[in-house]
Amino acid sequence: MSVRVDPPMAMLAELTHRCPLACPYCSNPTELLAKESELSTEAWADVFQQAARLGVLQLHLSGGEPASRRDLVGLVIAAREAGLYTNLITSGIGLTERRLRELDDAGLDHVQLSLQGVNASMADRIGGYKGGFDRKMHVAEIIADIGFPLTLNAVMHRDNLDDLPQTIDMALRLGARRIEVACVQFQGWALINRAVLQPSREQVETAKRTVARAIETLKGRLVIDFVPPDYYSDFPKACMNGWGSTGLNVTPDGTVLPCHAAETIPHLRFEKVTDRALSDIWYKSDAFNAYRGTDWMPSICQSCDRRDIDFGGCRCQAMALLGDAAAPDPVCTKSPGRAALDALLVEEVQEVAAPAFVYRR
Amino acid sequence: MTQDDVPYLPRGVRTQFDAVRNVDVILGPERVLVLDQVGKAVVGRLDGEASLAEISADLAQIYDAPLDAIAPDVTAFVEDLRDRGMVHVRPR
Numbered sequence: 001m002s003v004r005v006d007p008p009m010a011m012l013a014e015l016t017h018r019c020p021l022a023c024p025y026c027s028n029p030t031e032l033l034a035k036e037s038e039l040s041t042e043a044w045a046d047v048f049q050q051a052a053r054l055g056v057l058q059l060h061l062s063g064g065e066p067a068s069r070r071d072l073v074g075l076v077i078a079a080r081e082a083g084l085y086t087n088l089i090t091s092g093i094g095l096t097e098r099r100l101r102e103l104d105d106a107g108l109d110h111v112q113l114s115l116q117g118v119n120a121s122m123a124d125r126i127g128g129y130k131g132g133f134d135r136k137m138h139v140a141e142i143i144a145d146i147g148f149p150l151t152l153n154a155v156m157h158r159d160n161l162d163d164l165p166q167t168i169d170m171a172l173r174l175g176a177r178r179i180e181v182a183c184v185q186f187q188g189w190a191l192i193n194r195a196v197l198q199p200s201r202e203q204v205e206t207a208k209r210t211v212a213r214a215i216e217t218l219k220g221r222l223v224i225d226f227v228p229p230d231y232y233s234d235f236p237k238a239c240m241n242g243w244g245s246t247g248l249n250v251t252p253d254g255t256v257l258p259c260h261a262a263e264t265i266p267h268l269r270f271e272k273v274t275d276r277a278l279s280d281i282w283y284k285s286d287a288f289n290a291y292r293g294t295d296w297m298p299s300i301c302q303s304c305d306r307r308d309i310d311f312g313g314c315r316c317q318a319m320a321l322l323g324d325a326a327a328p329d330p331v332c333t334k335s336p337g338r339a340a341l342d343a344l345l346v347e348e349v350q351e352v353a354a355p356a357f358v359y360r361r
Numbered sequence: 362m363t364q365d366d367v368p369y370l371p372r373g374v375r376t377q378f379d380a381v382r383n384v385d386v387i388l389g390p391e392r393v394l395v396l397d398q399v400g401k402a403v404v405g406r407l408d409g410e411a412s413l414a415e416i417s418a419d420l421a422q423i424y425d426a427p428l429d430a431i432a433p434d435v436t437a438f439v440e441d442l443r444d445r446g447m448v449h450v451r452p453r
Contacts, residue, residue, distance in 0.1 A: 007381055009393055055381035057393050083377070085388040110373050110390045149373030151390055177371075177446050178390055220362075223446035225391070 003293030005283055007055025010247040011084075012062055012260065013044065015075065017252050019065040020093045022128030023116065024357040025155060025197055026189040028064065029263060037253040041071040043274065045078035047250060050278040052082040056248075059084040060112075064252070067094030073102045080107035087112055089153070092139035093132060100139070104146050111143055112151040112180075117159075118166045126159065128359045144175040151178040156207070157197040157229075164210045171222060179222060181211060183229040187261040187316055189360050195348040196357055204232045231345055235306060236313025236329035243291035243315060248282060256281045258288055261316040265325045291315050291326070300335065301328050362413065362450055364432075368439050369409035371449040376404055389447040403438055412453055413439060 017032035039047070048059065059079050066072055067090055079086040087110045088103070095103075113136065117123035123133035143150050152171040156164065164181065171179040183204075186194045199207075211226045218224065230237050240247055240259045249257040254272040257263060263270065268287045282288055291312075294302060301312040313329020321330050321344075322337045330337030362368075370376075374389040376396070385396040387404055396404060402423070406416045416439075417432040424431070442448040 053381070055379070057377070057379065057386060057388060058391075085375075085377075087390065109375075109388075112390075147372055149371065149390055177373075180391075220443055220450070223444075 003289075003295070005292065006245065008051075008246060008248050008282060009056065010058040010060065011051045011056045012060045012247065012249045013047070014062050014064065014249065014251050014260070015044070015066045015069045015072070016064040018068040019063055019091070019360075020068070020129055021065070021091055021116075021132065022359040022361050023126060023155070024128075024189070024193040024359055025157060025184040026360045027185065027260060028188050029261070030189055030192070032064075033252045038069075039252065039254045039274075041074050041078070043254065044075055045082075047254070047273050047278065048079045048082040048084060050273070052084055054279050054282060057085055058087065060087045060089055062089040065091055065094060067092075067099070073099070073106050076103055076106040076108050085109050090114070091116075091127070091132070092136040093129070095139050095142075097142045100142050100146060100148075104148065108148065110151065111148045112153050113140060113143070113174075113176075115152050115154045115167065115170070118163050118170050122160055122163070126357075128357075128361070140174045149178075150174065150176040151180060152176040153180045153182055155182050155184060156199075157184045158199045158203065159197075161199045161203045161207055164207050168210075168214050168218075168222070168224070172218075177223060178225070180225045180227065181207070182227045183207075185227070185230065186320070187264070191320060192358050194344075198231065198345070198349050199229055200349055201232055204229055230314075230317075230331050231341060233331055234333045236310050236317075236331040238310045239314035239317075239329070242293075242311040244282070244288040245292070245311075248288075256285075258291075259316065262287070264316050265319050267325075296326055298326065298328060304334065362436070362440055362443065363452075364414035364417075364436075365412050365453045366450045367409060367412050367453055368407050368416075368443065368448045368450050370404070370407050370447070374447045376401075387442075387447060389445070392445055392447060394442075394445075394447070399434075400438065403435055404442075407439075407448060409451075 016038055076086055086108055088108055089112045091114045116126040120133040124130050154167045184190050184197050215224050244258045249260045254274045255270050257270055270287050271281050271285055297312050301307055315325045317329050318327040319325040328335035330341040376387050379386045385401045387394045387396055417435045421428040421431045
């Protein structure tokens with residue numbers, strides 16, 4: 001294989017799959033790992049050290065809900081000792097003031113707080129957790145009081161995309177420096193709820209205009225990153241900036257993945273940090289090399305002038321929609337798979353009444 | 362941003378030497394930028410005391426370069442960092 005492999009920049013550590021919320025758009029796999037299979041504090045600390053030596057600069061502590069780990073403060077201490085820029089991705093549930101102050105003392109760099117809706121009736125319905133919104137707002141106040149840099153991660157879909165202006169206002173009100181307007185990507189559990197979560201084309205166009213305006217008017221006050229619902233795009237997302245190029249993901253039991261949905265590709269075998277060095281898995285494992293570079297690509301991607309822009313798109317999406325992980329992402333309007341994607345949009349968004357949420361419980 | 366504004370690195374943004382890649386980097390929320398020699402010199406002067414004008418004047422002297430050649434580049438660089446959320450600004 002002739003591909004030059006660079007060290008990874010970022011690692012997503014899924015500390016646990018446990019979570020008090022039941023969001024219908026959960027991106028975790030449909031089969032979750034139990035608490036008993038989770039890596040210990042010491043094992044994670046070792047992973048953080050290995051990651052830093054490998055070249056990882058940014059660590060995202062995620063889940064599930066990472067606050068469900070009783071050793072969260074110890075894990076942050078270990079991450080900072082390894083020299084990693086440490087970001088906590090949380091719903092806020094399970095974070096008391098005392099715990100947040102301990103995380104501050106531990107050196108936590110940044111907090112990314114998820115938002116299910118701009119009021120309790122919407123947020124608690126989406127999260128499937130009564131009282132969750134009020135607790136989240138309380139946690140946001142403490143975060144501001146401590147002075148943690150805050151990103152609001154607003155997960156958007158058909159039911160709440162029209163609230164985008166109020167969502168951006170909320171980011172300002174909470175003192176966030178950054179908002180991620182993250183339209184649901186259909187992986188994991190979210191795929192089950194696609195027909196009810198998929199926004200309409202009109203909603204998406206309105207949202208794009210709202211975002212473009214807000215980026216201009218809020219320049220210097222709020223950074224806005226927009227993740228569009230990719231079924232409505234003409235070209236695929238540059239998924240993971242290319243397979244095995246920039247980032248990696250470690251699941252609660254230590255399985256190392258090129259992206260969090262990679263296990264949906266059935267012929268790949270993924271290895272655990274408890275069995276093999278992280279560096280070997282990154283550079284040498286078959287799974288990481290499977291879709292690296294351009295050799296694996298079908299000719300339609302090889303010869304495309306966007307080859308090095310979107311890298312053929314998302315492998316897991318090709319797998320989920322076409323049953324072939326090596327096919328061009330069906331979002332691409334140049335790809336033969338696009339017809340299947342368009343048919344899904346017609347069927348799910350325009351023809352039938354939306355079904356009810358299937359909560360993750 | 363005016364030349365009298367004082368730019369600084371807010372909490373959550375820091376610089377670090379990346380020994381694996383042998384480069385200086387600036388790290389912030391969801392952002393990593395590699396700093397070249399000039400970028401490092403500018404970022405190293407974002408101490409919350411010096412104004413943008415003073416930073417440019419200082420660099421012009423150190424690099425023995427005309428101020429009007431340096432100042433626009435420094436301003437553009439700092440404004441770009443501000444737009445990425447990695448630099449905050451307070452008025453003098």
